[in-house]
Amino acid sequence: MGLCAVLSVIGSIPAHAQQAHSTLPTLAAASDLKFAIEEVAAKFEKETGQKIRLVFGSSGNFYSQIAQGAPFHLFMSADENFVFKLADAGKTEDRGRLYAKGRIGILVPKGSALKADGELNDLAAALKDGRLKKFAIASPEHAPYGMRAMEALEHAGLWQAIEPRLVIGENISQAAQFATSGSTQGGIIAYSLALAPQIGSKGDFALIPETWHKPLAQRMVLMKNAPEPAKAFYQYLGTPGALAILRKYGFEVPAR
Incomplete structure (x- = not known):
């Protein structure tokens, strides 16, 4: 499945099982998590026999969709403020972790x-000197990694010129694809994606x-x-095995 695929389903699902697939619990996850969470979810399925449907995209778009009633059950945001907004709107069980x-x-x-x-x-x-023609970042409007890229470019005094x-x-997954496709000279991407082979x-x-x-x-x-x-998956994400996978992909995880 390509990098920009927004949907990743753990385990193979035959055509006759599509109805069952539609009832799987669904995780909306920020795109920087693509490789890490696919690995965690595969480990979760192997250990528990339970499947999770994974959907990857920008945190800002997921926030808007959930606020409007999209049927997601778990949200992993790249910016905690989107979680706080949903909690304040009464959409969540609590303020998350x-x-x-x-x-x-x-x-x-x-x-x-x-x-x-x-x-x-x-x-x-x-x-x-004219070497730079095109440079990729994620959308600062929808993607937290895009906003941080803009802040870094502003810090370096390069934003207006670039x-x-x-x-x-x-x-951020699409930005990574643009950065590696040869259509740009590079880009600012998530460390977690750069660590994926x-x-x-x-x-x-x-x-x-x-x-x-x-x-x-x-x-x-x-x-x-x-x-x-x-x-169960929410709790599993705090286990030593899941945290080790997140660390492998460059994430700093809080002490438990």
């Missing part, structure tokens, strides 16, 4: 004219200092009347 802190960095594809320089000095030079050259992904093998990556942007405090929450398998 912090599950990770994310990081961003610059990724340049193999053969790019750019260097993977976390302090963006080469990006600044490329803007001046804005006309930006290629905007709907979410499917992405990291396509280029070079360097972390951007976390002091250059607001924290990526990532929070998850159960919706009201969530079914038991969704509750």
